[in-house]
Amino acid sequence: MEKLMWLVALVNSFIFCNAILELTGTHDIEGTWKSSITLPCVYVPSQDFVQQTVIWTLDRDQNLATVFRRDSSGDHIMLSLYRGRVSVPKYRPGDVSLEIEKLEITDRGHYTCKVTWRAQNSSLLTKERTTTVKVIKVAVTKPIIRPGNLGFTVPKGARTSLTCSANGSPPIIYRWFKGEPGGDAVHVSNHAVLMFDSLRTSDTGKYYCEAENKASSQVIQQSDAVQLTVRDLTKPATTVPSSENKANTTAKAVSERDLITTALATGSDVRVPETHEVTTAPRRTGLPLYLLILIVVLCVAVVFVVVAVVLCRRKTKEDNPYEVTYQNTRNDARRQTCSGVNGKCMYEEGKPTVKNNYTTQPVKENEYETISIKENIEYKFLVNAMESEYEVGDVQ
Known part of the structure; x- marks a missing residue:
C-alpha cells in the first residue's frame, strides 16, 4: 500500500512539473527581409527547478547547427553569421525567446528552443519547442x-x-x-x-x-x-501663359467678335467688357557689397582731407599775428594830404600813440626803474623808425 501511494505521488508531481515547465511559442512565423523578428519561447518558473542551459538550434536544408547557447559560463553565439544580430533576454525569468535583427534570406529554417532544468534531487528535465521561420520581401510603394x-x-x-x-x-x-x-x-x-x-x-x-x-x-x-x-532675381518676373489662359483669351476674342457682329446686324448697342492689363515693375535690387564698401571708404577719405585743410589754415593764421598788426599800425601812422597847387601831395607825420595795458600796482624801486628804461627804449625805436620813413618819402 505504501509503495502504491509513493507511486501516485511521484506521478502527480511529474504531471504538475510538466504543466509548470511547459514551453509556449509559435509554430510558424514570417519575417520581413532586413527587419527584426522575435521567436517566442516562454515557460512559468518554479522554485523546485533551476534553469541550467538554453540552446537554440537551426535546421536548414537538413543541416543542423547551434545558433545560441546559455550556460553557467554565460551567453555564446556559435555561428559567425548571427554575431551582433541575435540575443536572448537575461532579466525576464521564464523568457528565453530568440531575437534576430536585420533579418536575411538565409535566416529561414526550423529553429528549436531547448531548455534544461535541474530539480532539487539533482535530476535533469529537458523541454524543447520548434518554430518555422519564413523570410519574405515587401515590394516598394509609390514614391x-x-x-x-x-x-x-x-x-x-x-x-x-x-x-x-x-x-x-x-x-x-x-x-x-x-x-x-x-x-x-x-x-x-x-x-x-x-x-x-x-x-x-x-x-x-x-x-x-x-x-x-x-x-x-x-x-x-x-x-x-x-x-x-x-x-532670376536680376530680371523682372515674366509669366508664361498656360494652355488654359490661351483658351480663355481665344474664347474671349471670339465672343467679343460675335457680339460686335450681332450689334452691327441688329443695330443695337452692345457693350464690350473692358480688359485691364496689369504690368509688374521690375524688382529693384540693392547695390553689390563691394560698391557699398568703396563708397564708404571714399566718404571717409573726403572728410579726412577737409579736416586736414581746415586745421592747416587755422595754424597759418596763428603763426603771423604780429606782422599783420605792424602793417596796420604803420599805415595808420601815415596821412597823405594833397593840395591843388602843382598837384603835389605831402605826407604828414601822425602822432604816435602808444597804448599799453599797464596797471598801477605797487612795485619795488628796482622794478620801477627797469620798466621805465624799457619803455623809453621802445619809444625811441618807434620814433626813429617813423623819421626814417618820412625821410625816404621826401627824397622820392
Missing part, C-alpha cells in the same frame, strides 16, 4: 517627392534638393528623371536625393523618380511629376 527648405520655387544660384522616398524591403534602388512620365525624359541621377549645388535657369522643369527592390513582384513604382522653378 513621394519632398522638396528642400526653399520649396519648389527657388532663386537662381541657391542650393536645394529633391528627395524620393518609398517604403519596402531594402535595398531600394532610386532613379531620377527630368521630364514627364511617358514622355521624352532624361535620366539625371541614381540616388534617393537629387542635389542642386548652384541652381541655373536651365534647371527649371518637371522631375519625377522611380523606385524598385528585389521583391518577388519586381514592380517598378513611379512618382508623380513635380515642377521645379528657378527665378
Whole structure:
C-alpha cells in the first residue's frame, strides 16, 4: 500500500512539473527581409527547478547547427553569421525567446528552443519547442517627392534638393528623371536625393523618380511629376501663359467678335467688357557689397582731407599775428594830404600813440626803474623808425 501511494505521488508531481515547465511559442512565423523578428519561447518558473542551459538550434536544408547557447559560463553565439544580430533576454525569468535583427534570406529554417532544468534531487528535465521561420520581401510603394527648405520655387544660384522616398524591403534602388512620365525624359541621377549645388535657369522643369527592390513582384513604382522653378532675381518676373489662359483669351476674342457682329446686324448697342492689363515693375535690387564698401571708404577719405585743410589754415593764421598788426599800425601812422597847387601831395607825420595795458600796482624801486628804461627804449625805436620813413618819402 505504501509503495502504491509513493507511486501516485511521484506521478502527480511529474504531471504538475510538466504543466509548470511547459514551453509556449509559435509554430510558424514570417519575417520581413532586413527587419527584426522575435521567436517566442516562454515557460512559468518554479522554485523546485533551476534553469541550467538554453540552446537554440537551426535546421536548414537538413543541416543542423547551434545558433545560441546559455550556460553557467554565460551567453555564446556559435555561428559567425548571427554575431551582433541575435540575443536572448537575461532579466525576464521564464523568457528565453530568440531575437534576430536585420533579418536575411538565409535566416529561414526550423529553429528549436531547448531548455534544461535541474530539480532539487539533482535530476535533469529537458523541454524543447520548434518554430518555422519564413523570410519574405515587401515590394516598394509609390514614391513621394519632398522638396528642400526653399520649396519648389527657388532663386537662381541657391542650393536645394529633391528627395524620393518609398517604403519596402531594402535595398531600394532610386532613379531620377527630368521630364514627364511617358514622355521624352532624361535620366539625371541614381540616388534617393537629387542635389542642386548652384541652381541655373536651365534647371527649371518637371522631375519625377522611380523606385524598385528585389521583391518577388519586381514592380517598378513611379512618382508623380513635380515642377521645379528657378527665378532670376536680376530680371523682372515674366509669366508664361498656360494652355488654359490661351483658351480663355481665344474664347474671349471670339465672343467679343460675335457680339460686335450681332450689334452691327441688329443695330443695337452692345457693350464690350473692358480688359485691364496689369504690368509688374521690375524688382529693384540693392547695390553689390563691394560698391557699398568703396563708397564708404571714399566718404571717409573726403572728410579726412577737409579736416586736414581746415586745421592747416587755422595754424597759418596763428603763426603771423604780429606782422599783420605792424602793417596796420604803420599805415595808420601815415596821412597823405594833397593840395591843388602843382598837384603835389605831402605826407604828414601822425602822432604816435602808444597804448599799453599797464596797471598801477605797487612795485619795488628796482622794478620801477627797469620798466621805465624799457619803455623809453621802445619809444625811441618807434620814433626813429617813423623819421626814417618820412625821410625816404621826401627824397622820392
